[in-house]
Amino acid sequence: MTLDITGELVGQLAALLAASFWAIATLLYHRAGSHFTPLQMNLVKGVVATPLLLIVSVFLGSSLILSSGLWLLALSGVIGITVGDSCHFAALRRLGPWHAMLLEYLAPPLAAFMAWVFLNDTLSIIEVTGAVITLSGVLWVVSEKAPNKQPALSVSGILFGGAAALCQATGLVMAFSVLMQSNINAIDAAFVRLASGSILLAIIVGFSKRSAYSAIIKQCRSINPFPLLGAIVFGTFLAIWLQQVSIANINPGLTQTLLSTAPLFLIPISLVKKQKITLRSIIGALVSLGGIGILFL
Template structure:
C-alpha cells in the first residue's frame, strides 16, 4: 500500500508541475527568475507551515533538519532559480525536457556518494535518457518558440543537477529520522525562501517594493494557481513519494511531467513537433530502464 501511495503521489506531483510550468511561463516576463522564485516561496511557505501545524509533528533542530534545509537551498534557491531562467529562454516544453537529466544524475550521485554501483542495465538507461534529451534539444526551434540558447540549456541542466541533489539528500533524512513529509517540505521551502529573500534584498535598493509593484500590475490568478499547484502541493506530494518509495522511482515518475504537456498543448492548439514527442518517449524509456 505504501508503494502505491508513493507512486500515485509522484505522478500527481508531475501533473501539477506540468500545469504550473505553463502558468509560470505566462508570468515569467514580469519577474526575474530570482523574483519569481521568491514570490512563490513567500506565498507557499506559510501554506506549508499551516498544514505542518495541523498534520505534522513537532519539529526539533537536528542534523536531519539541517540537511533538509541545505537540500532546500540547493534544490529551491539554486535549482528553481535555474529552472525559471531556463523557462524564460527555452519555453515550458524544452525547459521541462531537460529535467530528464535528473534521474541519471541521481543515479550517478548514488554511485559516487552512497556506494550504490550502476549495473549494465542502469548504465544503459542513463545513456538512453541522455540520448533522448540530446535528440530534442538539437532540433531547430519552431518559429513560434524561443530559440534553444546555450545559456538556457545550461540553466536547465543546472536545475536538473540541483533537483537530483536535493532529492537524494531529502531521501536520506526521511529514511533515517521520523519526520512527516509535510514537515520536510516546509523545512526545505522555508530554508530556500529565506536565502532567496536575503539575496534579492541585497541585489538592489527597494527590491521588495519593486516586486510588490510588479505583482499588483498583473492578473495574479495564473501565478497564484502555479504556486498552489506547482509549489505548495507538488513539493508536499514529492516528499510523500520519497517517504514511501526510493528516490530513483520517485524521480522517474516525476520526470513524466513533460508528457502531461502534450495533451495540454494540443488542447491549446499549440504545435509540438514529432521529434519532441519521440525524444520525450525515448528519455522516459531510458528512465524506466534505469529505475524500474
C-alpha cells in the first residue's frame, strides 16, 4: 500500500516551514537593523520583495482587475506594511528578536476582535477564552523583571511591538474582507498590499531627508548584503508564498496556529548561538500559542 502525501500534510508542512523562515528572517533583520532606520529597512524590503511577488503573480496567472477592492487592499497595505512593519522593525531594534516576535502573538486575537466588530463575525466563549489566554501569556512575559545587571525591556519597544500587532491585524482583516468578496487570489493580494505600502514608504523616506535614496544605496554598498537579502527572500517572499500554499490546503485557523509557532523556532537557534531565553519566556510563549490554538481551532 503506497502512502500519498495528502493536501493536508502539504498545507501543514508549508505553514511550519513558513514559521521557521520567519524566525530565521527575524534574526537576519535584527543583524542588519543597526545599519538602517526602521523606515529604511522597510523600504529596502519592499523594493526587493515586490518585484519577486509580481513575477510569481504573472507566472501563476494574475487575477488583478481594477475594482474598488484594490483600493481597500492598498489601504490595508499602508496600515499593515507602511506603519505596521516599520513599528515591528523599531520594536526589533529595541527588544531583540525573541520579544519582538512574541508581541506578534497579539495580532491574531486583535484580528478576531476586529472581525467581530467590523465584519459581523461571531465570537464564542471558547474563542474569547483563547484570546484572553494569548494576551495573558504575552503580558506575563513582557512584565518579567530583568535579571541583575540586565537592562529592563524598553517601554518604547513594547509600545512599538503592540502597535505593529494592531496595524498588522487591521491590515489582515481588511485584506480578508476583500478576498472574501472578490476573485483576487492571495498572491495578487499580497503583491498589491506590499507594493502600496512600499510606494508610500518611498514617498515618506524621500521627503524625510535630502538625498535619502543615495544614502540608502551607499549604506547597502558598505555592508554585507547577504543577511538582509536572505531576510527579505525568506521572510517576505518565500514565507508569504508558503502561507498561501498552506491556506489553499488546510483551513485558515490551523494555518494561523502553525504560523504562530515561529517564536518557538528561535529557541534552538538561540541555544546554538548561546543566547539566553528565560524559562518564563518559553512558558509564556507556549501559553500564548495554546491560546491562539483555542481561538482558531
